[in-house]
Each structure stands twice: as C-alpha cells, then as structure tokens.
Amino acid sequence: MRLMTWNINSLRLRLPLLARLAQAQRPDIICLQETKVPDGLFPAQPLHDLGYVHQHYCGMKGYNGVAILSRHPMTRLEDTPDWCKKSDTRHIGALLETRDGPVTVHDFYVPAGGDIPDPALNEKFAHKLAFLDEVTAWFRNTPPERTILVGDLNIAPLEHDVWSHKQLANTVSHTPPEIERLNHWQRTGFMDAMRLEVPPEEKLYTWWSYRNRDWKASNRGRRLDHIWITPDLRPCLERIEILRDVRDWESPSDHVPVTIDLDLIIS
C-alpha cells in the first residue's frame, strides 16, 4: 500500500501536477492539505478520472482544506472534534479495510502560527499551541492503533529538520514550545516514520520557501510535513520517499509530496 501526503497549496491550480504525480507514483491513497477549495467546488470528476474514485474532503473558501483520495473504499471518521471550535477544515480521517483489520488514516493541516512566537502578542501562535494541546488531549484519550497520521504539521522538531538550528531557534515552526507540544502529541502513540528511515544526523526537508530565488542553491529548507505510524505498523514499513524533484516542476507548491510504502494487503 502506497500513501502520499502533500500540501498542494491550491488543489484546483495544481491539478495538472497532481495528475502527473498520480501517474508516476500510483499511490493508493493521497492525503492533501491546503486544498483551498469549498466542498461545492471540489474537482471530483478529474480526480475520479485519475482513478481516485473514493474521495473524502472538507474545505473552505480561500484557506486550509484537506482531502483523502483513494483507489479503494474508505470510511470517513465522523466523530472527530471541531478543533478550537473554528470549523476551519484542518483535519479529516478515514478507515481502510485490510486483510489484518482496519487501518486509520488521519490527515492534518496544523495552523502555521504567524510570525511572532509569543502567544500573548500573536493570536495565530496562540491558536497553533491550543490546537496542538487539543489534538494531544484527544489522542491521549483515544490511543491510536494501526494508524497512519500524516500532514503539514508546520513544525520542524529536530535540529536537522531545518537548515540552521541556531538561526531558526526563534522562528515559528522551530521554537521550543511548539516542538515540545509536537513531541507530546507524538508520544500519545506514534513513531516518526521518516526518521525511522533517515538518521536524525542527516538534513531532511519537505518545504522550501517561495522567497528564495534559487531554492536548490540556497537549500534553506524545513521538514514541516510528517508521516507518523503506530508501533504495530512498524513491521509493515517498507520505504519513505521525499519527492524533492517536484519542487522544480512548473508552478510548484512550496511543499513537496512524501510517500510511504507499507506492506499491507488491502481487502
């Protein structure tokens, strides 16, 4: 089973890139973030034509929005909270039936948090911290099993998840209060699948700002996108790939897709 996660930064604008990716990678499941499309305008038909006939999505006008596209039937999780009571379409979950029982997929778009890393001065940062606290409490209360959690978590937790640990220590996405909360969330029952495959001493990025003339030459990246799995799925973990080349495709997202291959038999 191959699952892809991608912050697509406008699904409608980047449908051609998604088509190219789907044909090249043939993922069974695609989890998208920042679709930026209300449900009434979701491009269901073109995605259906690509083979993703099972679609769960939750979007709004202009901002945020998440979607799970699948070649196989999935059952949407209906009992997920309205995080921070904002109804701002940052989470969707669904179940996939496999030979050895259902696997849960969670797709998250965590608030970016604005520029100033102080919840007293910046409402967006306060929202980010509150969001992390809420999801952590929820997973603590509902310990995950046979679960894959993916998405743009907007936090680069490790030293080598950013181009300069020193220079970004006070930059939102790499500050201690966010990292501490991300770690608490992960400890509700997940393993960092990307770092199971790539040692923590090795630089690893999934996002490069648009604000660099030459993203590849400056290589000032961050690992903002994540794939977590519960320990019961660890024996199934085969491969993770960060599709870095996609950052150089025409009109790219600032995030690149990441795929995970798991030895699971879909039923």
Next chain:
DNA sequence: ATGGTCGTCTTACGA
C-alpha cells in the same frame, strides 16, 4: 535586520 514570492476572500492577508 530586512526582504524575498506565492495564492486567494487580490491593492490585503496568510503562508
């Protein structure tokens, strides 16, 4: 320290 560039609810704002 600043500014750089995208996308959309476009000359403002979020990322």
